Amino acid sequence: MAPKRILILGGGFAGLWSAAGAVRKLDKLGLGPDVARVTLVNRDGFHGIRVRNYEPDIASARVPLAGVLDPIGVDLVQGEVTAIDTSGRCVTVASASGPRILTYDRMVFALGSELARPPVPGLAEHAFDVDTYDHAVRLTAHLDSLADAERYPGQFTAVVVGAGLTGIETATELPGRLRRVLDRAGRTDPVRVILADHNPRLGSDMGESARPAIDGALAELGIEAWPGTEITSIGPTGVRLGTGTVVPAGTVIWCAGMRASPLTRLFAVELDSVGRLPVDEFLRLPGRPGVLAAGDAARATVDAGRPSVMSCQHGRPMGRIAGHNVVADLFGVPMIALRIAWYVTVLDLGPAGAVYTEGWDRRVVTTGAAAKATKQTINRRRIYPPPGGDRAAILAAAAPLVQEPPTA
Numbered sequence: 001m002a003p004k005r006i007l008i009l010g011g012g013f014a015g016l017w018s019a020a021g022a023v024r025k026l027d028k029l030g031l032g033p034d035v036a037r038v039t040l041v042n043r044d045g046f047h048g049i050r051v052r053n054y055e056p057d058i059a060s061a062r063v064p065l066a067g068v069l070d071p072i073g074v075d076l077v078q079g080e081v082t083a084i085d086t087s088g089r090c091v092t093v094a095s096a097s098g099p100r101i102l103t104y105d106r107m108v109f110a111l112g113s114e115l116a117r118p119p120v121p122g123l124a125e126h127a128f129d130v131d132t133y134d135h136a137v138r139l140t141a142h143l144d145s146l147a148d149a150e151r152y153p154g155q156f157t158a159v160v161v162g163a164g165l166t167g168i169e170t171a172t173e174l175p176g177r178l179r180r181v182l183d184r185a186g187r188t189d190p191v192r193v194i195l196a197d198h199n200p201r202l203g204s205d206m207g208e209s210a211r212p213a214i215d216g217a218l219a220e221l222g223i224e225a226w227p228g229t230e231i232t233s234i235g236p237t238g239v240r241l242g243t244g245t246v247v248p249a250g251t252v253i254w255c256a257g258m259r260a261s262p263l264t265r266l267f268a269v270e271l272d273s274v275g276r277l278p279v280d281e282f283l284r285l286p287g288r289p290g291v292l293a294a295g296d297a298a299r300a301t302v303d304a305g306r307p308s309v310m311s312c313q314h315g316r317p318m319g320r321i322a323g324h325n326v327v328a329d330l331f332g333v334p335m336i337a338l339r340i341a342w343y344v345t346v347l348d349l350g351p352a353g354a355v356y357t358e359g360w361d362r363r364v365v366t367t368g369a370a371a372k373a374t375k376q377t378i379n380r381r382r383i384y385p386p387p388g389g390d391r392a393a394i395l396a397a398a399a400p401l402v403q404e405p406p407t408a
Helices: 013-028 065-072 133-148 165-185 211-220 262-267 313-330 368-382 393-399
Strands: 004-009 036-042 046-048 061-063 075-078 080-085 090-095 100-101 106-108 113-115 157-161 192-196 223-226 229-237 238-241 247-248 251-254 256-261 290-294 302-304 346-350 355-359 363-367
Touching: 004 013, 004 100, 004 313, 004 363, 013 036, 013 065, 013 106, 013 313, 046 106, 061 065, 065 075, 065 393, 075 090, 080 262, 106 313, 113 223, 133 165, 133 251, 157 165, 157 247, 165 192, 165 251, 211 223, 211 238, 229 368, 251 256, 256 262, 290 313, 355 368, 363 368
Parallel strands: 004 036, 004 106, 036 075, 106 290, 157 192, 157 251, 192 223
Antiparallel strands: 046 061, 080 090, 090 100, 113 256, 229 238, 238 247, 346 355, 355 363
């Protein structure tokens, strides 16, 4: 008899840990690859530490998937998912060698989220972003090239559009990044960084408690705060505001909002306002037998009726539990309900430190250097898979548990 097929779509925080969680559960049941095989589909061969893409140096922000998947016996298929047939239980993947059709007995949809790109004239042609590793590398190459370009007004002005967490983290790194480019070229041009958002308050996602820390960091770093600002078009050397004013700028970085993978629409179910799939407490997609969803593409209830947040904080435990449950569902053993009873946010503020908050109302616990140390522990150690290809360590990290909050 052919082995059962468990298909994981996506190699991000939810997808990678779904795959590892599935293998762990198969091990616990004493079932080898002759009984069930796990396959992960990802557009490339890397697990991206996406939350680091705003940092100046992201050389270590990608982990080769083979180093995690090979030791635990997960097959990797590289390519873009183009079609999903839930009635026929198969997925079409556009790979380098041509289209492939992968059948499944159970599937976890974990294709994550992407930057929202509204139809702003010039956005696609002229703006940068940090949504993916490749896009972040493109931004770095652009910044490095500024000093070699012919001089023009606003050459060392950067406009960051969107003052959510990613926008703030990106903006607070930019004054230093731009000055280092100038220093290498022996130039002393003025540096200007503008953080613009259509909301009347910047950093509204962080709540009132964190506002003094954010405002203080922007002031300390010389970043201009432009709340209530509409960007109506983007050109090669500047932006046009809703007022009609043109602001010269050599760099425009778009950080305004996220949406779930557009492939969630293939399931023909009602999606939430950001395109996420509705899942039950076991991360199953109602009305689609054999399908689970996790991470940014899924809307789960995590704490006192609150929905999950698009973040690795929720994506990782959702992935581990989805991996456990996809095997449990396949072999008729008890599943585990998703429960995440805590919520923290650690916002990087560049050279000004960070701010650490707890709870859904985001009560500030620490700021400055102490919060920065916690942020670096999270970004550079806590969210990485165990190194060295240690099978036991990888599977231990895939246990269907919710980690304790990071130390403030």
